[in-house]
Amino acid sequence: MLRDTVLVVTGEDTTADLVIGELNERRVPVVRFDLADLPRSVALTAHFGRPPVGGSLRTGSREADLSAVRAVYYRRPSLPRFEELSPQDALFSKDQVRFGLGGVLAALPGCRQVNHPRRQMAAEYKPAQLAAASELGFAVPPTVVTNRLDDARQFVEEQGVAVYKPLWSSDYQEGEEARTIWVRAVSASELDESLATTPHLFQARVDKAADVRVTVVGRTVFCVRIDSPLTDWRENYDLIQRYSVVEPPVGLADLLTKYLERFGLAYGCFDFGIDALDGTWWWYECNPAGEWGWMASETGLPIASAFADLLVA
Incomplete structure (x- = not known):
């Protein structure tokens, strides 16, 4: 049974x-699996007492000693579908995997969690992000979250140009095709009574020269400028004109570290817009499970090495 193991919880990624x-x-023992692999190729037995958590987790090729796990790296794990079960039994079984296997992993003592799932969940709420960023001293564009039509229209009119951002990237289907709601410029005249259905986030639009994706791993900061003509560069990667490695403004790296500490995160992917007039880096958001692999490939930045450093520290 493997000891000093790094558990990598992910699907095909x-x-x-x-x-x-x-x-x-680095010859570090790794056990890779997905929550969705249960029960096909993952078997778990966890004991609680002394040691606080003991037992083993076994995949098709390896077995890890739960009392001696070095770190857990969560990379967008998925739950099993249980298509052979009735809808109610499938729902019950998914919850047991999430709170059973997922709960055991989150409870492992003395190991680094990148990121701990409960802390990551707390950090995904955009209103909490905005409040923390403002308190820490980031430049945050004026923002409102509201389901009151009059207040939304007044805010948009006062800003001159505003954007709408979803508060959460929900799974959205049109027929068999997956859809994404991108950041969009909005005018007051576009807003109607349907806004009352649920809270919406509106924000002053930054007159930007470019965007910046900042990946922070522990205390290591990687900044990449993204030149794109789109309001939301993620909408079409083919229109991105260039990626450039840049240095953050003086003092920003310390703010980024303080932000991660505020939420108990080991890493995060931050998005900023660079003001076209004075070069201010305007805060947009922090994704505690953000994507960085393609950016490392585009720039050659050693982000994967920084993650390995973090996991074996």
Whole structure:
């Protein structure tokens, strides 16, 4: 049974592959699996008492000693579908996997969690992000969250140009095709009574020269400028004109570290817009499970190595 193991909880994922490759080069034992692999190829027995958590987790090829796990790296794990069960039994079984296997992993003592799932969940709420960023001293564009039509229209009119952002990236289907709601410029005349259905986030639009994706791993900061003509560069990667490695403004790296500490995160992907007039880096958001693999490939930045450093520290 393997000891001093790094558990990598993920499905088929090229970004996770980069981190695992770094760990393999350092001869660090790795056990890779997905929550969705239960019960097909994952078996778990966890004991609680002395030691606080003991037992083992076994995959098709390896077995880890739960009392001696070094770190857990969560990379967008998925739950099993249980398609052979009735809808009610499938729902029950998914919850048991999430709170059973997922709960055991989150409870492992003395190991680094990147990121701890409960802390990551707390950090995903955009209103909490905005409040923390403002308190810490980031430049945050004027923002409102509301389901009152009059207040939304007044805010948009006062800003001159505003954007709408979803508060959460929900799974959205049109027929068999997955859809994404991108950041969009809005005018007051576009808003109607349907806004009352649920809270909406509106924000002053930054007159930007470019965007910046900042990946912070522990205390290591990687900044990449993204030049794109789109309001939301993620909408069409083919229109991105260039990626450039840049240095953050003086003092920003310390603010980023303080932000991660505020939420108990080991890493995060931050998005900023660079003001076209005075170069201010305007805060947009922090994704505590953000994507960075393609950016490392585009720029050659050693982000995977930084993750390996973090996991074996």
